Amino acid sequence: xxxxxxxxxxxxxxxxxxxxxxxxxxxxxxxxxxxxxxxxxxxxxxxxxxxxxxxxxxxxxxxxxxxxxxxxxxxxxxxxxxxxxxxxxxxxxxxxxxxxxxxxxxxxxxxxxxxxxxxxxxxxxxxxxxxxxxxxxxxxxxxxxxxxxxxxxxxxxxxxxx
Amino acid sequence: xxxxxxxxxxxxxxxxxxxxxxxxxxxxxxxxxxxxxxxxxxxxxxxxxxxxxxxxxxxxxxxxxxxxxxxxxxxxxxxxxxxxxxxxxxxxxxxxxxxxxxxxxxxxxxxxxxxxxxxxxxxxxxxxxxxxxxxxxxxxxxxxxxxxxxxxxxxxxxxxxxxxxxxxxxxxxxxxxxxxxxxxxxxxxxxxxxxxxxxxxxxxxxxxxxxxxxxxxxxxxxxxxxxxxxxxxxxxxxxxxxxxxxxxxxxxxxxxxxxxxxxxxxxxxxxxxxxxxxxxxxxxxxxx
Ligand SMILES: Cc1cc2nc3c(=O)[nH]c(=O)nc-3n(C[C@H](O)[C@H](O)[C@H](O)COP(=O)(O)OP(=O)(O)OC[C@H]3O[C@@H](n4cnc5c(N)ncnc54)[C@H](O)[C@@H]3O)c2cc1C
Ligand code: FES
Ligand code: FES
Numbered sequence: 001x002x003x004x005x006x007x008x009x010x011x012x013x014x015x016x017x018x019x020x021x022x023x024x025x026x027x028x029x030x031x032x033x034x035x036x037x038x039x040x041x042x043x044x045x046x047x048x049x050x051x052x053x054x055x056x057x058x059x060x061x062x063x064x065x066x067x068x069x070x071x072x073x074x075x076x077x078x079x080x081x082x083x084x085x086x087x088x089x090x091x092x093x094x095x096x097x098x099x100x101x102x103x104x105x106x107x108x109x110x111x112x113x114x115x116x117x118x119x120x121x122x123x124x125x126x127x128x129x130x131x132x133x134x135x136x137x138x139x140x141x142x143x144x145x146x147x148x149x150x151x152x153x154x155x156x157x158x159x160x161x162x
Numbered sequence: 163x164x165x166x167x168x169x170x171x172x173x174x175x176x177x178x179x180x181x182x183x184x185x186x187x188x189x190x191x192x193x194x195x196x197x198x199x200x201x202x203x204x205x206x207x208x209x210x211x212x213x214x215x216x217x218x219x220x221x222x223x224x225x226x227x228x229x230x231x232x233x234x235x236x237x238x239x240x241x242x243x244x245x246x247x248x249x250x251x252x253x254x255x256x257x258x259x260x261x262x263x264x265x266x267x268x269x270x271x272x273x274x275x276x277x278x279x280x281x282x283x284x285x286x287x288x289x290x291x292x293x294x295x296x297x298x299x300x301x302x303x304x305x306x307x308x309x310x311x312x313x314x315x316x317x318x319x320x321x322x323x324x325x326x327x328x329x330x331x332x333x334x335x336x337x338x339x340x341x342x343x344x345x346x347x348x349x350x351x352x353x354x355x356x357x358x359x360x361x362x363x364x365x366x367x368x369x370x371x372x373x374x375x376x377x378x379x380x381x382x383x384x385x386x387x388x389x390x391x392x393x394x395x396x397x398x399x400x401x402x403x404x405x406x407x408x409x410x411x412x413x414x415x416x417x418x419x420x421x422x423x424x425x426x427x428x429x430x431x432x433x434x435x436x437x438x439x440x441x442x443x444x445x446x447x448x449x450x
Binding site (some may be wrong): 026027029048049050051053056062063064065067068069070072073076116119120133134135137138139 | 167207264
């Protein structure tokens with residue numbers, strides 16, 4: 001729909017809830033609005049240039065970097081963040097697999113990786129190790145060396161046939 | 163800062179015709195990096211967002227003209243697989259090498275061409291494919307080959323009031339492929355890239371090189387040699403060496419933080435050899 005919207009006040013649909021954003025800086029990214037205006041600090045930010053993936057969220061069903069989305073342009077979209085993955089106090093399958101495989105050290109990369117892995121197992125339930133590595137190339141982890149993360153993903157993919 | 167979501171091209175070009183500062187936002191994967199890191203959006207600046215323009219986000223094969231028409235804002239993920247990948251494999255191969263799933267879900271060919279980086283993977287494929295950019299403004303429309311539209315590093319002949327609406331790619335019979343070298347296997351900006359398109363019907367080949375010059379370079383001297391080797395099965399080591407030498411002398415690389423000129427020149431020769439070898443074996447497979 002056409003129409004000019006004042007960047008200073010707009011609404012977003014996050015995890016199924018319609019939320020009002022006010023006072024965001026002009027041209028602010030979805031990452032900064034989620035964290036600084038809506039208090040949803042599960043989504044992390046580091047590079048703000050699309051390299052690290054710690055800000056990964058789902059936008060209308062597609063995995064994207066929230067730092068590369070201008071918040072005021074996605075008022076009509078459906079946004080899903082790590083906070084909406086499982087009811088409070090419970091874990092999603094992917095979160096559980098990360099815990100079981102010790103795939104979390106400092107935890108900074110974890111929310112972004114959980115979003116990326118949740119998307120990956122939906123799209124490519126038969127991914128092999130090489131595909132997993134390639135598909136997760138947009139999520140950097142400085143602690144684990146990825147071994148346990150890959151193991152967690154493989155446990156989810158192989159659940160059916162092992 | 164007003165944000166506009168035009169729903170068709172007419173509306174978009176009307177917005178672009180107005181005076182005052184404005185930016186076009188497609189996937190945002192280039193522009194938001196600039197905005198986050200200093201090129202802040204001004205108070206009065208208008209943002210023209212392309213996401214809701216269905217025409218820009220769809221593609222079609224026009225069989226009467228033999229042309230694939232790809233909307234400028236179709237994201238890489240869609241170019242990388244499915245029917246487009248069958249019709250135009252080199253573009254799909256280039257699309258698959260762009261960034262990560264996150265980047266491919268958002269970034270577009272239109273943004274890649276407008277950004278005009280010499281390392282643009284889609285840009286390199288578009289040049290090898292002889293793609294033509296269809297450009298609209300409130301004043302009218304024009305069609306410009308991508309190779310002419312991009313005039314230098316980060317420079318294009320696009321006016322501020324103009325919008326790329328689509329790319330027209332003439333479909334060809336024959337091998338096509340894209341290859342790139344970077345510091346790791348995935349999620350990497352190219353240090354050298356190459357795209358080869360063989361057009362068997364017209365008996366020609368086009369080889370475009372990325373990241374080894376101020377913009378994408380073609381190889382006018384190597385191309386007839388490549389065609390001969392592939393179509394006349396005259397491939398032997400000496401002829402391949404000749405092609406590689408010719409490609410290396412067409413390259414005009416520089417030293418920068420990602421690689422030295424020497425390395426880039428070497429790498430682009432390796433890529434050319436790889437693509438020509440693949441073309442030869444693809445043809446042999448088809449003929450057996
Ligand atoms: C982490 C990361 C990794 C990347 N990896 C790669 C890679 O491997 N290979 C590669 O080639 N690129 C890469 N890029 C760069 C970028 O993703 C691509 O250039 C992408 O195609 C840009 O498209 P976009 O739609 O996101 O452009 P945007 O950021 O929306 O726009 C870029 C520019 O183009 C203009 N523009 C966009 N669409 C149009 C149009 N239809 N008409 C006129 N002007 C237009 C905009 O005004 C803007 O100036 C990477 C970027 C990031 C952040
Ligand atoms: S903060 Fe978005 S990718 Fe690093
Ligand atoms: S656990 Fe520390 S960055 Fe991944």
